[in-house]
Amino acid sequence: MKSWKLKEKVVLVVLYRMKEIFEYYLNKCNQAMIHEDKLSFEFGNYFIEYTFTFNNIDNEDELLEDDYFSYNRINNIQEIDRLLTFDIEFQTYNIIGYEYLGWREDSEEGRSITYEMFCFIERLKKFNDSILNYDVTTEFGDPMCHDEGNYQFKIEINDNYFLNNEFAKSIIDIIKTLEISIPDFYTVFFRKKININDNKIVSVLSTNTKVRRLGYFKIMSNFFNENKKFPASIINKKFEDYCSEYKNELEDNSFKKGLIIKTKSGVSAKPYIDTALDINLLSKVNNVFNVGKSFKVYQNLKNKYSNSNNIFELTDFDKVYFLECILKNDFFYFSNLLELFFLNRKTTYLILVKKYQAQLILRLEDYKRQNIYDNRKVLKNIDVILKRINNWEKAEVYLEHIIMPRINWMLDFDLLTSINNEFILTEKGLKLFKHLCVWNDINTDKIISSDSFIDRFMIHTFDDCYKCNHGENLIDRKIIIEKIYYYIDSSFDLFKTLAPNRVTASQAANYTKYKLYLDDNIKVGYQFILGELSEKEQDKFVFKYQEQYQDGYIQRKK
Numbered sequence: 001m002k003s004w005k006l007k008e009k010v011v012l013v014v015l016y017r018m019k020e021i022f023e024y025y026l027n028k029c030n031q032a033m034i035h036e037d038k039l040s041f042e043f044g045n046y047f048i049e050y051t052f053t054f055n056n057i058d059n060e061d062e063l064l065e066d067d068y069f070s071y072n073r074i075n076n077i078q079e080i081d082r083l084l085t086f087d088i089e090f091q092t093y094n095i096i097g098y099e100y101l102g103w104r105e106d107s108e109e110g111r112s113i114t115y116e117m118f119c120f121i122e123r124l125k126k127f128n129d130s131i132l133n134y135d136v137t138t139e140f141g142d143p144m145c146h147d148e149g150n151y152q153f154k155i156e157i158n159d160n161y162f163l164n165n166e167f168a169k170s171i172i173d174i175i176k177t178l179e180i181s182i183p184d185f186y187t188v189f190f191r192k193k194i195n196i197n198d199n200k201i202v203s204v205l206s207t208n209t210k211v212r213r214l215g216y217f218k219i220m221s222n223f224f225n226e227n228k229k230f231p232a233s234i235i236n237k238k239f240e241d242y243c244s245e246y247k248n249e250l251e252d253n254s255f256k257k258g259l260i261i262k263t264k265s266g267v268s269a270k271p272y273i274d275t276a277l278d279i280n281l282l283s284k285v286n287n288v289f290n291v292g293k294s295f296k297v298y299q300n301l302k303n304k305y306s307n308s309n310n311i312f313e314l315t316d317f318d319k320v321y322f323l324e325c326i327l328k329n330d331f332f333y334f335s336n337l338l339e340l341f342f343l344n345r346k347t348t349y350l351i352l353v354k355k356y357q358a359q360l361i362l363r364l365e366d367y368k369r370q371n372i373y374d375n376r377k378v379l380k381n382i383d384v385i386l387k388r389i390n391n392w393e394k395a396e397v398y399l400e401h402i403i404m405p406r407i408n409w410m411l412d413f414d415l416l417t418s419i420n421n422e423f424i425l426t427e428k429g430l431k432l433f434k435h436l437c438v439w440n441d442i443n444t445d446k447i448i449s450s451d452s453f454i455d456r457f458m459i460h461t462f463d464d465c466y467k468c469n470h471g472e473n474l475i476d477r478k479i480i481i482e483k484i485y486y487y488i489d490s491s492f493d494l495f496k497t498l499a500p501n502r503v504t505a506s507q508a509a510n511y512t513k514y515k516l517y518l519d520d521n522i523k524v525g526y527q528f529i530l531g532e533l534s535e536k537e538q539d540k541f542v543f544k545y546q547e548q549y550q551d552g553y554i555q556r557k558k
Contacts, residue, residue, distance in 0.1 A: 015084050017163040023077045024165070028172050032074035034083060043175050047096040055087040093162055095120060095171060098152035101138070101193075101444070110182040110190035115437035117153035122343050123174050124155075127167055132156040135366070138444050151444045182438060183470035185460045185523075189442045196439075196456065200371060200378045200448045202364070202385050205278050205330040208271035209401045212258030212408035213250065214322050215312030216272050217281060219243055221299050224282075224291045232287045236266025236273055243269065246311060253312040255411050257404075279325045293551075294325070297510045300494050305518055312412075317518060319413055320462045324454055326409060331450040332385075335436055336360055337406050338415075338425075342433045346422045352403055357395045361386065367448055431465040456525040459517050473522055480522055484532055485540050487512035488554065497553070505530065505543060505552035 022039075025048055026032050029041040040049040057063060074080060097116050114136050124130050133156040140149045161167045188194070223242050230238060243260040250259055261268045273289070276282045281295040291299065298306075298321055305317035314322070326334055336359050340352060364386040371378050392398045407423065410416040415429035425433070439453045440446055447453065464470040473480065491508035492501075509529040516522040533543035533554060545552035 017165075018090070019077065019080065019084060021163065021165060021168050022080050024168055025172075026074065026077060026080070032080075034069060034072045034074060034079075036069055039080070039083065043172075045097055045099065046175050047094075047098070048171065049092075049094045049096055050090050051092045051094075052083075052088045052090045055089055057087070090159075090162060093157040093159065095155040095157065096152055098139075098150045101148040101151055104190050104193055107190060108187070109184070110186045110438065110441065112180060112182055112434065112438045112441045113151055113153050114440045115180060115434050116178065117155060118339070118342060118433075118437065119178060119180065120153075120155055120171075120174055122345065124167075124170060125343065127161060127164070127170070130158050130161050130167065132158050136440070136446070151441070180434075181470075183435075183460065183464050185457070185470070185472055186438055186442065195443050197452045198443065198445070198447050198449050199451065200367075200374065201381055202332050202367070202448055203329055203450075204332050204385060205275065205326075207275060207401055207405045209404045210258060210268070210271040211275045211405045213253075213255065213312055214314060214318070214409055214412045215246075215250070215253070215310075216243065216258070216260060217276060217322065218302070218306060218311050218314075218318060219246055220272070220276055220281065221295065221302055221306075224295075225299060228290070230289045232284065232289060234266075235289050236270045237263075238266075239273060240266045240269035249310050250312055253310050255312070255408060257408055279329045281325070293504060293507055294510060296495060297507050297514070300511065301514055301518075305514075314412055316462075316466060317514065319466065320458065320517075321514070322409075323413055323462065324458050327450055327458075328454055330406075332360075332363075332448075333402060334406055334409075335450075336363055337403065338410075338429065338433050338436070341410075341416065341423060341425045341429065346424050348422055349403065349407070352407075353396050353399050356399055356403060357389060357392065360389050363446075364389070366446060370446055371448075428465045432461070435461045435464070452527070455527040459513060459523045459525060463517070463523055469523075473524075475520075475522055480516070480524065481532060481538075483516060483520060483522065484512055484524070484529055485538075487515045488529075488533070488541060489556070490515075492556065499553075501558075502553050502555050505533075505545070505554050508554050509533075 025041040029043050029048075032039070032041045034040075037053065038049055038051050040047050054063065063069065068082065072079075097113060097120075099111050099113055117134060117136060121131055121134060134153065136151070136153045138149045138151050140147050157167075182190075189196070219242070220239065223239055227238075240260055240262055244262055247259065250256055260272065273282070277284060277289075280292045281298075283290050283292045301317060306315050308315050308318075337352070337356065340355055340359060341347065344351060344355075364382055367382050368379065368386075371382070407416065410429065411418065413428070414426055415432060416423050417426055418424075435457070436450075439450065439457070442453075488503075488508050491511045492503050494511065495503050495507040497504060506526075509526050512529055513524060513526050516524055530543065530545075530552075532538065533541055540557055542555040542557055543552060544555075
């Protein structure tokens, strides 16, 4: 009898505290509703939702047909009291933010559901272990009705916080103060519902912990300017010897890790050569190393735009060029590390090591669910990388080769700062993460390959992150097109091919993209330039795309 009374008292206390939180939400919300097994509180574009089940009820379906459980708008706490008289058990506690996709065509600006979700999570991190799961999905209503769907995030809260008043107040505070604006250049993609191609290939770099300083790739450009090609048998030792004269510059640099030292075999330089090959700075044909197509563009521009007091300090041109290379070839590892930095604003290397492998596995599992009906090539690629990460032995040791290079690249890019062994995202890093979230929202899907997004938005993204310019070009479109033709024409003298009157399209377009930005402050994407060259009305050039090379060529019209 005593035990039963104690249990009854506990139940009453729980009900009282639940009622207290429900009343708080009711007083703050726009409207509240009970429908079937859900109690929800609506705050504009956000919901706080509880799901519940009935205990000891045989006719639950019949009970739910009662008007009380059918789109019942709640006006006062007494109506919630009735719900609490039933023998119910609350199952989940969710925060939901949504965007009805049918509204996009009339919206004046885009909205980043993904970034909003991460902002909620980051601000709720002060409540330990409060977040169970989070995801972004598109939910559809009645399949018999035309419904463009709700694009929404859902954050599931740990049941330890069901009765936490401070937690409830924090949610309301976030809803009230969350203000997120999306750069103007994305608006047309939201309004016109333009999906951007994602080939769904997971891109990762196999790196060595040694590869920490991007400045060595600037040195590599000089190295190949002096000698156009190197046999594989000697390149490591030759580059190692060449780098020795820059040792003092690295010691004077803000970040000093990643030094290439002299060895008998060239083993110290080899990780940098391997990474340069993987990010397509170099090509290797018949065991001979040459400069890659994109690196030739960099070489032609570096004398004017890559000069710094210390070669290990990156100029704006260095940053936009190498950031593009890394995002294209290492989007999966790089973006997931950026996410962890966002969610853990002050974090250490040891904390990252504990979380990073699980983060990668979780994301790959998401990719598999998202693409379950896609072609087998996509799923096979995901499975191969998932198996590799799951099989990491002594992950804490292996992860040094993954995490440390990328941390240092982020330091070089000024995306991170380091204070007393803690890493903190800079304003530039926060902005870059926001842009990657927006890319997901344009497609209403988790993007796997960033290539097509980079081809459209790289210059705009960089300009917003580093120059705080998030608007469109103010120059007349006709002038922009004329300048595109001028720089394309100039590229014929810089990137000669074996065929006369012909230039490789990727080199000409990328050269033009950088010249427009660096000389004229005009932001256009690589894809925009190719699009203009494809216009039938233009009478200056012939552009042919060759699928087998994932590239093409441009000819002057005679």
